[in-house]
Amino acid sequence: MNEEISRIKVLSDAFGPSGMEDDVIRKAMQSVPEQYDTKLDTMHNLYIVPKEKKDGCAILLDAHCDEVGFIVQAVLANGTVRFLPLGGWNPVNVAGSAVKIKTENGFVSGIVAAKPVHFMSEAEKKAPISFESLVIDAGTSSKEETMALGIVPGCFIVPDVTCEYIEKQRIFKGKAFDCRIGCAALLQTLHSLPETSNTVTGVLTVQEEVGERGSSLAVQNIKADVAICFEGCPADDSFESPDMVQTAMKKGVMLRAFDCSMITHPAFQKFALDCAEKADIPYQVAVRKGGGTNGGIYHLHDIPTIVIGIPTRFAHSTAGFCSYDDYLGAVRLAREIIKNINQNVIDSFRHVVM
Structure with a gap:
């Protein structure tokens, strides 16, 4: 290479x-x-x-x-994380994404999560996705567990993606x-x-x-x-x-x-x-x-x-x-x-x- x-x-x-x-x-x-x-x-x-x-x-x-990335706004009682966008994001492009959160202890993996469709009301299904309807789940079940990972307000976040060069097409994906x-x-x-x-x-x-x-x-x-x-x-x-x-x-x-x-x-x-x-x-x-x-x-x-x-x-x-x-x-x-x-x-x- x-x-x-x-x-x-x-x-x-x-x-x-x-x-x-x-x-x-x-x-x-x-x-x-x-x-x-x-x-x-x-x-x-x-x-x-x-x-x-x-x-x-x-x-x-x-x-x-x-x-463009995100920043931790708050850690909720159930362990999920409220976050804000850094730069111009469409929330439609964010839901379901893997992310990594930078803490003083290193990186923590997470998933941008929305309420599963199985639990949505008809009104919720028709509503546009917003950042207020999204959280980041780090696989924890309490605020204390999440904060023990080093996740606190002010931590920075980016998508968890590794760059790849696709030689046949001469393009990069990342x-x-x-x-x-x-x-x-x-x-x-x-x-x-x-x-x-x-x-x-x-x-x-x-x-x-x-x-x-x-x-x-x-x-x-x-x-x-x-x-x-x-x-x-x-x-x-x-x-x-x-x-x-x-x-x-x-x-x-x-x-x-x-x-x-x-x-x-x-x-x-x-x-x-x-x-x-x-x-x-x-x-x-x-x-x-x-x-x-x-x-x-x-x-x-x-x-x-x-x-x-x-x-x-x-x-x-x-x-x-x-x-x-x-x-x-x-x-x-x-x-x-x-x-x-x-x-x-x-x-x-x-x-x-x-």
């Missing part, structure tokens, strides 16, 4: 819900190229800083390292591809930088899923002329009508033109599209009525920003798919942008189009 595939699997499996990303950071630090230094801030954003600064432009590569596949792409881009006079810095940001909080701090500690945000973006090809598909798995990287957080800088977007065209890199342009990225933070701090997305089926679910070839395309496109961008190009982003 090659190093990139192994890295993707390790990052996918890492325990890292919003607010508890340390395991992801530790594993990412093991993959940082030797020509880079690392540092953390108090939120545990990981800055990957080149030891040698160059005379060209300053390029920021961003990927958020947190995943959790947290939003945005661990982006973290892997960022690290590989740093490992394979083209010859350039530009200075390329990376940051793996925390707490994106709960409101881009990590990038809001990171942008205060970084000086950049442009930013590239890698994302494990939601794929739409498994449910949209053909005319509306804009983020299909195995159809290339996604370059997002619009979402709720950012209208992508048209000139930078065009530059990125031209780079993809010239290098024959498959791509898709997406216009989204929902969602957002860290780009929404960076572009408000005078940093022209684009989003390079790797389509991820069933993002914000317990498990999903993404394509190895789409990942490779994201790395190739980032390399082409880094190789071709210069100060004159960036200066042109500040000109009014006549």
Whole structure:
């Protein structure tokens, strides 16, 4: 198994819900190229800083390292656990899932449980699933037994899923591809930088899923002329009508033109599209009525920003798919942008189009 595939699997499996990303950071630090230094801030954003600064432009590569997860709210008398979502979950995608709970004593296995259909009233059967109707069962029968396992309010929780690479289809099946596949792409881009006079810095940001909080701090500690945000973006090809598909798995990287957080800088977007065209890199342009990225933070701090997305089926679910070839395309496109961008190009982003 090659190093990139192994890295993707390790990052996918890492325990890292919003607010508890340390395991992801530790594993990412093991993959940082030797020509880079690392540092953390108090939120545990990981800055990957080149030891040698160059005379060209300053390029920021961003990927958020947190995943959607849960947090223990309370332990009930019968031993089950009330919990709250960290990030945007549909409770329909949660019921029946295996989870692991991080305690001071280690990990505890659990199952997200709803009242069995055998005991439901007709009204309950017709009611939509909500988080209020779900608990986590750790196999215990009392509050004391559950708390003896180390499960207390504030413990963090993620789906209990192990990443698998399916070689025949060249796809990964696992959790947290939003945005661990982006973290892997960022690290590989740093490992394979083209010859350039530009200075390329990376940051793996925390707490994106709960409101881009990590990038809001990171942008205060970084000086950049442009930013590239890698994302494990939601794929739409498994449910949209053909005319509306804009983020299909195995159809290339996604370059997002619009979402709720950012209208992508048209000139930078065009530059990125031209780079993809010239290098024959498959791509898709997406216009989204929902969602957002860290780009929404960076572009408000005078940093022209684009989003390079790797389509991820069933993002914000317990498990999903993404394509190895789409990942490779994201790395190739980032390399082409880094190789071709210069100060004159960036200066042109500040000109009014006549």
